[in-house]
Amino acid sequence: MKQQNTMAKINPYITFNGNCEEAFSFYKSVFGGDFTHIERYKDMPANSHLPKCETNKILHISLPISSETILMGSDTCWETDTEFDTEARFGDNISLSISAQSEEEATQIFNALSNGGRINMPLQKTFWNAYYGMLIDKFGINWMISYDYPKN
Structure with missing residues (x-):
């Protein structure tokens, strides 16, 4: 039996089709707390490997919901032709x-x-x-x- 790894932490990461900020504002109203990180696609450096998206879309957001769990999310960037070229489908998002x-x-x-x-x-x-x-x-x-x- 493989020894259990107690160091790494696992958190859920949800991908949205443009309404990440709305969803996370709702989750914040449910769980309370403050966002520890919020970044938009417009905040990316020019030489990043990520695609350029609608600039106000969420690149990454974090909301601690307990001392051990952080709910994280982003908007998908599916209008470009990259390895990220996929629309979030609910069920696999x-x-x-x-x-x-x-x-x-x-x-x-x-x-x-x-x-x-x-x-x-x-x-x-x-x-x-x-x-x-x-x-x-x-x-x-x-x-x-x-x-x-x-x-x-």
């Missing part, structure tokens, strides 16, 4: 987001989950100071794996 404790842990988890699946975005350093990748495992489950580098 939720990913499990893993926050690893190190690059090594992120790599190990990413490689294990992608075995027999499909890599949508290889693990790489990103402009938001994370080591991040996306995949669909062999059972059709969407995963986002990240390690956030320490802030200087």
Whole structure:
């Protein structure tokens, strides 16, 4: 039996077709608290690997709903011709987001989950100071794996 990994945290990540901000405002009214992160597509650096979208769409938003769980989300960017060229379909618009404790842990988890699946975005350093990748495992489950580098 594989030893249980107690370091990584798993959080739900929901993708929307342009109404992410409205949905998260609703979730905030239900759960309370404050957004710990909100970024729009217009905030991306010019050289990012992400597609250009309607500038006011949500690139990433985070709402802590307990001491252990963060609800996260974004708007899809399906009007462009990239690997992100997909409209969110309800039923498969939720990913499990893993926050690893190190690059090594992120790599190990990413490689294990992608075995027999499909890599949508290889693990790489990103402009938001994370080591991040996306995949669909062999059972059709969407995963986002990240390690956030320490802030200087």
